[in-house]
Amino acid sequence: MSQTITKKLMLFFPKCECEKPIIYHLVKDHNLIVNVFRAKVTPEEEGYLALDVTGTEEDIEKGMDFVKTFNVSINTTGKGIIVDEEQCTHCGHCITHCPTGALHIADMVTREVVYSEAKCIECMGCIRVCPYNACASAF
Amino acid sequence: MKTYEQINNRIESGKAVVLTADEIIDYVEKKGLATAAKEVDVVTTATFGPMCSSGCVLNFGHSKPKIRMSEAWVQDVLVYTGLAAVDVYLGATQLRHNDPANMDHPGEFRYGGAHVMEDLVAGKALQLFALSYGTDCYPLREIRTYFTINDLNQAIMLNPRNCYQNYNVAVNDSDRTIYTYMGTLEPKRKNANYCSAGQLSPLLNDPYYETIGVGTRVWIAGAHGHVYAEGTQHAGGGSRNDQGIPKGGSGTLALTADMKQMSKEFVRGTSFRGYGVSLALGVGIPIPILNEDVLKRTCISDREILAPVVDYSNEYPQNTGKVLSYVNYEQLRTGEIEVEGKKIAVGSLSSYYKALEIAHLLADEIKRGDFRLTEPIAYLKKDTKMKPLVAREKPS
The missing domain is CATH 3.30.70.260 (ACT domain)
Incomplete structure (x- = not known):
């Protein structure tokens, strides 16, 4: 097997x-x-x-x-949610609205917000709350 | 003891020792206050977050024939024309014409004054539409044209309020989702949002306004601007903790700089669902290490700064002043706080990542000798309190 x-x-x-x-x-x-x-x-x-x-x-x-x-x-490369790294300012507003931790702070010193696509369940919470319009849906 | 002149001489000779407000904490711990005060010339502070009280003055130059604009829109965003003929003030929170606002609640507020400011700095072509009643000296009644920032005589940012010394942590005590300038808040304290760079924030590193005052040269989105007045709602007389750090909003700065010198990544329009449009701006402020006391105050760490937790479903809108509890920024940055026995997930509106980047950019400019420090021409008040607006009967 x-x-x-x-x-x-x-x-x-x-x-x-x-x-x-x-x-x-x-x-x-x-x-x-x-x-x-x-x-x-x-x-x-x-x-x-x-x-x-x-x-x-x-x-x-x-x-x-x-x-x-x-x-x-x-x-197979990208899913329905697109996070535009150019637009993201790493403010961290999305963090509490992302139920799976796909959007998370990877480094506690620089506080960079990182998107792990594998964890995303496409709830679209980030699209609703991002003030910088950095998150979008492919459809 | 050092003077501004001595520090600027060291900057000029390329020998200045410059550290960021987070680096200085460990540096002083290692070297001791007295040694560090002799060695270090400047500590850089920074912040990047949304601040609604922002805007800019634009001068378009004169058309042929001339117009005295009485109503005008840039990118369909209304600008204030109660100034000279072709001067306008563009406000960051102004919505685009026909924006449905909150009619379909919560509104999306996709584009407004702050986005126009971002596009202006980015060098995009923008539409101007202006009307006039016409005069003998300014006969033109209407104009529609396109311009970029390079076509303008002046594009001067004028922010009546920025760099709030400290700020609230917002929660929602109600049983429905609320949409605020502090972000989307889930019911029953499911999440909390804060908005401060904490240990990197300018006025938290100079809590008694000893070096940051009117006339202080500041880094604004890459441009060299200055503090032109105390900020609106500046209230230096609020309650402070043992280290002199305000336990709430307190001090603010009014800032100005030439937008033609700015970089677009630090001037960003923001859309807050259900609330409106605001401008996020990158600001860096150097603190001259004049003596040990000034240095000691720049060593403030997130653990020592308290922020008030406030309910934005009732207490904030009803202006009751009620604070649920105080939490420190070290706790906030773990992503979870505990208030009245309940654990609350924490998000942020201010970008520490960007603030850190700005603090380093400013430190590099100073080390290269490209940024000089200035002594304030007037100091900010330390004893003022915030006054409320009272709805009164017409005085007889």
Whole structure:
């Protein structure tokens, strides 16, 4: 039994693929555990989905190959929340509004605010409270 | 004992010993007060946080034909025109025309005067729209044009209040989320917000205003400006702890500097959900180490500075003056305080990270000989209290 890993993904579904039960097949046919953080279907019938998939590296790869057959773009580098480091002043207002500690003070001397994407559950609390508009949603 | 002249001579010769207000704490502990007072010339202090009482005076120069602006907007933000023909005052908290404010509560307040100031310093092209009633000497009735900061004759920041000596820690005692200038506060004291650079903050390092006064040269967002008056709501006579540190707001400074010399990363528009727009500004102030007493006061640490915890759902808005308790900045910086037996998560509005950066930038400028210190031409009052606004009947 090979080791299971978890990957964060953001999927973009073009108009023609929005009504297909792709995630169902990821679970049923590819043995993946999915944890959806946020999903949205636009009035143009395009879809966005931010999720975690857990499974063996092989299963995840096969699952992604399956997803790719549908014209769905897979973004493994960034999720639905974007923190603009140029805009952030490290004030720390977001800290108490981030339930998982994804936004946290890494160094108690410099008090730099750091964003750990892996911990983000996309609650969007930071977007609501950041005075500098440093946090944004990709969708 | 050193004089301003001696310190400036050392700066000029490139030999000045300059430390930041956090570095000086360990330095004095290691060297002792007497030795350190002889060695150290300047301690740099700094702060970066939102302060609503900010704005700037702009002079556009004259159009052909000329206009005496009676109403004007920059980027659709109303500016004050009750000055000379093409002088305006842009206030940081002014909302953009048609901003819905809190009609759909809590409002987002995406753009206002402070954002115009940020864009101006960033060198962006901005729209001016002005109207006039027309006069014989100023016949033009309307103008719409685009300008950058380089097109202006003057862009002078004029902040009636900045660098609050100390400040409240805000909590929310009610059972609904409240939206304040101290940030978003969750119900039942779920979180607390503070707003001070603590041990780095200028007036906490000079609690009796011995070196910082009217005329003191200060670093404002990279420009060399100065303190032009005591700040509005300056109340130097508030209660102090054993070390002379005010236990609440107390002293403030009125600041001015040329915006053409400023860097955009230290002039930032802020949007406080449900509250409005404010300006976050980076300020650095050098303290000349004239004697051991002045040095001793710059050694203040976060642990020794107390801030009042205040309820912003009822006590602050109703102006009752009630303080729940006092906490120190060392406790605040751990991210958790305890008030009346309850643990509260702590966030901040003032950026210590930026303040530290500014304190180092200013120290470097002084070491290079690019920033000289000035002696105040007038000192700030130490005995004044804050007066309330009383709603009175019309006097007979």
